[in-house]
Amino acid sequence: MSRVGRVERTTKETSVTVQIDLDGTGQVEVSTGVGFFDHMLDQLGRHGLFDLSVKTDGDLHIDSHHTIEDTALALGAAFRQALGDKRGIVRFANASVPLDESLARVTVDLSGRPYLVHQEPAGMAPMIGAYDTTMTRHILESFVAQAQVALHVEVPYGRNAHHIVECQFKALARALRYASELDPRQPGIPSTKGAL
Secondary structure (H helix, E strand, O other): OOOEEEEEEEOOOEEEEEEEEOOOOOOEEEEOOOHHHHHHHHHHHHHHOOEEEEEEEEOOOOOOHHHHHHHHHHHHHHHHHHHOOOOOEOOEEEEEEEEOOEEEEEEEEOOOOOEEEEEOOOOOOOEEOOEEOOHHHHHHHHHHHHHOOEEEEEEEEOOOHHHHHHHHHHHHHHHHHHHHOEOOOOOOOOOOOOOO
16 A cells, blocks of 8 residues: 655745655655755654655745745645545554753644644744744644644753754654554554544
């Protein structure tokens, strides 16, 4: 069974192509024009063991908002497509990942219902290179809206903005990996409703 999703999204602001293989080995090829965001997508693919290809051309002459947002939307849609009917998946998972002084805790339910809870330390530096740190929540909102998953992300402490954001992506990668894995003991849909 192939669990690959591919989405192309084109607007007046961006052109995005995303492909994800849930049963990959962490091979990543990413180019959005936003260096730190590329670094985070690389973390997502490598630590999730997803083969991930992302190519985005956006209106970076304005700022990075549209590029990041539309990439996250396409990524969520591709992830949902790759899950198919979700037959045989584990469904729920969590992961805690430290990065030096920072810690991220992520819990996910591949429920078919989009919901996000997001908490990170107040007073973070506003920028990491060309990356606006307020975009982390928006990336997760956009991903959740298209992937249709319930996602809880918490960073209870941390000082360095780079570390705070990066540990979130690493923990997200692990939680999505564990939740989307096939459960040999559960060949059906993991829901009393019979559908997710």
